[in-house]
Every structure is written in C-alpha cells, then in structure tokens.
Amino acid sequence: MPAFFEVSRHSVKSKARLGTITTSHGKIQTPAFVPVGTKGTVKALTPSLLKEIGVQVSFVNTYHLVTHPGPEVIEKAGGIHAYSRMDIPLMSDSGGFQVFSLGRRNAKLRGDDSTVGIITTLHKGDELPLVEKISEDGVKFRSLYDGQLIEFTPEKSMEYQRQIGADLLMAFDECTYHPATREYTESALRRTHEWLKRCIQYLAQHRVFKSTSPSVWGLRRLSQKQVSSHRHKQYLYGIIQGGIYEDLRIASAKCITQQDVSGVAIGGVSVGETKREMREQVGWVAPYLPTDKPVHLLGIGQIDDIIDLVKYGIDTFDCVEPTRLARMGTIYQIQISNFKFQIFHIDINKSLFRADMTPVDETCSCYVCRNFTKSYLHHLFKQREILGYTLATHHNLAVMERVMERIREMIQRGKI
C-alpha cells in the first residue's frame, strides 16, 4: 500500500512539486484541479462523462448534502461514492464556509451593509433569520430547504462527513469575512484551532468510513471491489485561517502543520478584495507549508491563479468557475505554446457564432471539440437546451485537465 502522499519531484526554482495522493477510490496526480459537485453531482454531467474527461477528484459540500438528502440517507446508500456513482476520490468540506456565508448573505439581503464578519454582527444582537446561534461550540441554523434546525459543531461536522464518506475531509473552521477586525479574526482563529483538535479527536475514533447500513440493493448490484470500498479510510485536512493579518496567518500555519492531520488546506483567501491580496496571503504561509503532506487551496482555481500558486507548493485547487461559467455559455479557449498559456473566454451566446462552423477550440481534442461546432453550441444556448450546459461544462473541464497536465509536465521538466 503506497503512502497517502508521495512527492516524486520538487522544483528547484520554487516550491512547486509533483505528487500522488492515494485513496481507496484511486490516485490523484498533483497538482490537480478539483471540479465542484456541490450536491453530489458535477452539474450537467453524468459520472461517466467525468471519467471520460479525465477528472481525477471532485468536491462535495457537506452543508448542502446535510440539508438534502441528509447524511443518514447517504450513509444508508453506502456513502457518496455509491450514491452518486462518482467513482473517483472525493473531497468534502466541513460545512462551515456555507454556514457563515449563508448568514452573511442573509445580512446582505436585509440591507445590512456592515463590513464586519457576520458573527460580529450577530454578537451585536442582530437577528439573522436562519442562523440561530453561534458559539464557541459551533453554529445552529435553520435549513433553507425545510426549516429543520441543523447544528454544526466540530464533532457534528466530522460525523456528517463520516456519513457522507468522502476520502478527503476538511476540519470545521470559521471563515472570517473580509475585512474582519484584528480582534475578531484572532478570536475566530482561536476557535478554528480549538475546533481542529476536537475534529482530530472525533475522527480518531471513526477514521474508517463504514456504512452501518449499506443498502441491500447497493450490495446486490455492486461488484466485490465496490463493496469493499464501503469501508475506506478518510483523511483529514486542517485549515489555515488568519484573515488579512500576516502574523495570524503564519501563526495558524505553524499551529495547523503541527497537528496530527493528513493534509493542510488554506481557507478564507477567496473572500478577499483582490487577486493580489489573495496571492499575498498564500505567499505569507508558503514557507511554513508541509513538504510531506498535500496542500489544498479552498475555493481558488482560475487558471492564472493555479499557474502562479503551484509555485507556493499548492497541490490541489477547487473552484466552481469552469462549471459555473460553462452554464452561462462562457467557454474557455486556451493556447499553450511552449510553456506559455493564453486564456480566452468566449461568450457562445453572441450572434456572431450563429453560423460559425469551427469547433470551440481548434487545439482541443475533447468530445465537444471533436464533434460540435460553435454554431451548434450557440443554437443550444439560445434555445436554452440542456445539452448546451452539458457540452460547455464538458469542454471547460477538459481544458482544466489539459492545463493541469501541462503544469505537471512543466514541473517535470523544471520549467516552473
């Protein structure tokens, strides 16, 4: 059995590296892009198409899955792999980000334009209709879906993630909003570090995902190999926070990397104002990132970000952009010559594409570019045909895989 994470090559020029993450559901060659499949489906794609594209790993959101269909349903199905048939390594988040951003959005809806983090807002006695209570212990809120009271604590988050059964789990953290005060960020960070210890403790007793009630149907239909995957190891990532404060970020990096975690994630950098700030925040902690554990960057994954940030030692990136833009008709074109990338977005809705019989991207050999014209995609989008969303998503993710492959090649050849 190979180690969970192995580095096969370090760049001499930067912290960039080639690695392999090994899970019960397969290996991930890093650096890797992680498409988001929030509710247990990468929107508009069948699991077979995901495989065809070459997607190595996907990301599911615990908050959404807890709200519907509920973690007990997924556990009953034999875990998210069996439930969704995404038979690749899966990563789940802790639910924390959504809980906090949900509250934040509610605040915005109410016309409250306080720029202080929502917990602070709450502490001032404000009412958020859906978030019931935030404390040192965790957060309680009402489900937007059916009004059910749902609680997230470090233990609950771990238990939900255990039931969902992804391979790579995130510790429950508090993601402060930009720009939170230093005082508030410090107290949030203290909670995040305390919560990590409780996550580790909880998971130590439940490290192996075991479906307590795998569906009879599931067992009947699954191959032996699949049945045995109903028991698999789950690996925990601790999350570095610290907002916009360099010393807090560094302190957090030092604290997290000393814990008994399998991987390290960097959180809260996607909520900043500018890309420059975001990269700066990653830069602060780069010297403290582990060499023997995989590093994930939460919520960041535009192509230019990835190209720059692998140099800091980031191994995996999740981001909704390629799939979300695809559903709007914004399609990637990429030119890679030698080791330079040029990235274009085309809006396939534009009428200039009505009779354009060229493929979306002349240099792309994905199913979509091999078979369909810009004209056909334009037609599907103008007519709001579902197939348009499927084909655009397929292509954008194929581009992401091609970019990552080239980045790995560049590291291999010492070009990064």
Add this chain to the structure above:
Amino acid sequence: MPAFFEVSRHSVKSKARLGTITTSHGKIQTPAFVPVGTKGTVKALTPSLLKEIGVQVSFVNTYHLVTHPGPEVIEKAGGIHAYSRMDIPLMSDSGGFQVFSLGRRNAKLRGDDSTVGIITTLHKGDELPLVEKISEDGVKFRSLYDGQLIEFTPEKSMEYQRQIGADLLMAFDECTYHPATREYTESALRRTHEWLKRCIQYLAQHRVFKSTSPSVWGLRRLSQKQVSSHRHKQYLYGIIQGGIYEDLRIASAKCITQQDVSGVAIGGVSVGETKREMREQVGWVAPYLPTDKPVHLLGIGQIDDIIDLVKYGIDTFDCVEPTRLARMGTIYQIQISNFKFQIFHIDINKSLFRADMTPVDETCSCYVCRNFTKSYLHHLFKQREILGYTLATHHNLAVMERVMERIREMIQRGKI
C-alpha cells in the same frame, strides 16, 4: 442496396407487421418508437447516450429549426446529422402542424374560445398577431424568436427539409383543429392533397440531399463514411388528414396512397378529444394503408396506444411523452410478463422516495437502473439538478425501446 422498406413478417391475426426501413444513416427495425428531438437535440441527452439507449430514429421539427438557427445554417453545417451528431436515421415534419397550432394557441391566449379551426377564424377577419396570412399557397407568419417573416408553402417546406437533411420527410399539410366543421375540413383536405402533389414535384428535382456548402471543419473532422453521407437520399411521406369525418379520412387515405410517396403518415388524430376517437380515426383508414410502404402515426406514442395501434399496421410512432414526463420527474415502471404489459408512472418528486435505495425499475437493466437509486433521483429532482433530467429521460427512453423490442417479438411469435 436493400429496398427502402421491407416487411419480414405479417401477423395472421391483424395488420401488425415486422419491417425494416433502410436509410443512409442506418436501419430502423419496425414497429419503432421515434423520440422527439425538436430543436436538433433529444432534450438532456448527448448523442452518445441516444446510441447507448438503442434509439433507432429521432424526430426533428422543421418549424423550430427554421426559426433557429435557420435552415441555411444547418445546410452549411452539412445537414442535421453532422450538425447535431445524431448519427441515426432522422425524420423531419413539414412545419405545418406548428404553424397551425401556434396560431391556435395565440387565439387561445387572446381569450378567443371559438372551437372552429384557426384558419376559419382567420377567414372571418380575425387577427392573429403572429400568423400573417394563410392562403391556398401556404402560410406566412412572424417568428416568435426574432420577429422575422417566415413563409411555409409546399415548396418552401420541402426546401427547408432538404436543407435540414433528415432522411424521412413529411409533406406540407393542413392539420385542422378538433372539431372543425365538415365544410372547413373538406377545403383543408383539398389543400392538403394539392400541396402533396407540389411537394412531390419539388422533391423530384431535389431528391438527393447534397450539402451545397459543407463546412470545411466538418469535412476535415469527418471520416470518409461520414463525408459520403453528406449526399443521401430523402424519402417523402404523404399525410392522411380528414379530421373527424370517416368518409373524408377514407378518401384521403385512398388519395395519398396512390401518390408517388415513399411512406404514408396519419396526421391530425392527436388533436381529438379522446383516445377512443383517436383510435377510431386510425381504424377507419387501416384497411387502406399500403402493404409495401411504411406507415407513421404523427404525435401519438403512449405505450397503450402503440400496443393497440400496431395492429392497424402502424410502423412508427413519434411522441414527446416519455421525454417530457421525464423532465417533470414522472418515470416509467413497466412489468412485462409473458405478453402482457403493466405500465406505472411514478412521481420521483414525492418525499416517500427520499431514502428509497431501490432502482427506479427492478426489471430494467438500463444505465440508470444499474447505477442509481430512487433516492438519488429524488434528490436530483428536489434540488433541480440537470443530471436528474438526463437520467430520467435516459430511463424512460430505455423503457420505450424495451417495449418496442417486446412488441416486435410478439409479432414474430404471432402473439399480436
């Protein structure tokens, strides 16, 4: 080269028969169900999935394709097969039905509850905002899409269908609305018969679909076999009309079958009030249907209808029901024991399916039933995930294929 239509077996008990329709894009074993791909896509399915399901033939709507992207665009692409990559035999309608039903719907929107066909309404001096003019020559209307003035005459319909490039074409007819007066139905039928002659005449000069401007890209990417399919024969079906009047229906059947057409279709029976009436109307013309040409029933294809109507000698059936219901979450379950069919519709949106870990249909071996639970489909529908529409459509069409296969087996064994 086999004949266009060959019958391999006639039932001794009824007019039911086993046949093969041979086109440049493949063969159709009849009786066959024809899923509708209105705008050049069977909604929510990739062309590869259509193949995987075993769909033999699909139906596109000339009216919709003329409105967008325009017949000249499809011709430029090398025809609808190259454009949509539905590499199976395709059938196109004449556009007439939509033109008339569009006008009718406009009349309804205006609160006009006249029960007379819309052309009569027009003749009375009524204004329909989108239909500009209906005459002996054809109909002019404004596109709902961009306000463009579009004309359908027998010649125009044939030219549009030539440009679209399906294998099986429908003559331009007038579909009278239920219940039109006898006087009106007679005059509409006279037009339909005149128009058929003009369609035949037009197509005689253009029988071979030849893309006058196949896209350079298309040619570069297509295999030799596909390029040669840029030239292919198109087969015309004449349409029997006659509304609710037995003698008119019979006169129409006699007239149509004597013309130089490759196939015969029965139109206008889907607009009646009851299934009984619809079947009665098909029954009237059954004795006059050709034995050496395929017979298509327009717009009818519920499973019970198909089972009953193959006995009248119907070979192909198009209907939006399986795909439309699928997108609403209504999923077929079918039990076939010996030669009896039991059909159930389940509404996967119902909360009773939230934790139901059985497949949609225990007896079905389609991709969906082999891999997914009712619980997962319920989850996808409740969360309005696109994948739900794809999976439900896939399953319902797989059921249709299974039903048709069993019907062909029943005819083979003399059970119909």
